[in-house]
Amino acid sequence: xxxxxxxxxxxxxxxxxxxxxxxxxxxxxxxxxxxxxxxxxxxxxxxxxxxxxxxxxxxxxxxxxxxxxxxxxxxxxxxxxxxxxxxxxxxxxxxxxxxxxxxxxxxxxxxxxxxxxxxxxxxxxxxxxxxxxxxxxxxxxxx
Numbered sequence: 107x108x109x110x111x112x113x114x115x116x117x118x119x120x121x122x123x124x125x126x127x128x129x130x131x132x133x134x135x136x137x138x139x140x141x142x143x144x145x146x147x148x149x150x151x152x153x154x155x156x157x158x159x160x161x162x163x164x165x166x167x168x169x170x171x172x173x174x175x176x177x178x179x180x181x182x183x184x185x186x187x188x189x190x191x192x193x194x195x196x197x198x199x200x201x202x203x204x205x206x207x208x209x210x211x212x213x214x215x216x217x218x219x220x221x222x223x224x225x226x227x228x229x230x231x232x233x234x235x236x237x238x239x240x241x242x243x244x245x246x247x248x249x
Contacts, residue, residue: 137175
């Protein structure tokens with residue numbers, strides 16, 4: 107099976123959905139932040155390994171704790187995944203923190219700040235106005 111085949115894409119989507127259900131529904135570890143989401147999943151074509159990209163809304167310590175909680179519950183998660191998803195092999199899951207959502211929120215905040223500063227500078231009157239007209243003298247262009 108090729109990496110970007112339709113079958114691999116369907117497996118990725120199914121594993122993502124089931125992982126999300128398992129993390130939110132049946133894991134009781136207090137280290138796992140309730141605002142944890144599975145952003146994407148990449149299952150290898152041979153179904154032996156899986157990279158699960160996790161996004162955690164919170165500070166760096168909350169992200170570390172959530173990652174530690176997920177890694178300690180990896181056996182349970184894999185067992186639950188084997189029960190719910192019918193695959194020839196149940197992949198070994200590697201959890202990776204995904205910073206893309208946090209990065210996007212931060213960039214959006216910066217863009218809003220620049221737009222706000224830009225609109226304030228346009229609203230202020232020009233103090234450099236000396237009363238001269240903006241158009242050049244037309245006598246300069248006559249031959």
